[in-house]
Amino acid sequence: MNMLVQLARIDGVVVQEEIDLITEIGTGFGMSTEEISVCFEDPDETGELSDLADDEKYELIYNMVQVMKIDGRLYKEEIQYCAKMVTGLGYDEEVLTKLMLKIYSDPHITTGKGSLKSSIQKYLK
Helix, strand or coil: CHHHHHHHHCCCCCCHHHHHHHHHHHHHCCCCHHHHHHHHHCCCCCCCHHHCCHHHHHHHHHHHHHHHHHCCCCCHHHHHHHHHHHHHCCECCHHHHHHHHHHHCCCCCCCCHHHHHHHHHHHEC
16 A cells, blocks of 8 residues: 555645545555555555565556556656566566556546456566
């Protein structure tokens, strides 16, 4: 969650849509609203990325792209941050471009996560 909060803060403004999306993602993973609030208060701790399972890595990348998209603007700093995180997760940076193209072309962020996951597994190193 902290990575998503850091991403939302990169452009200097965390909009309500980003807060709502991150809260929705956190509650979907079973986090309480208090735990999510702590992430907004102190987002510096990201944890060890290499310890995540492949499914968790994919979920994180997918959610990062959603957070980038939610405010309707795409910033160079967001892309750079996500590229750094993607490589830290063990993926080739190309996976970010592929996901961004698929998710950004979907106006309601409803792109099938399962089909996207299978298409990006080849980018996992």
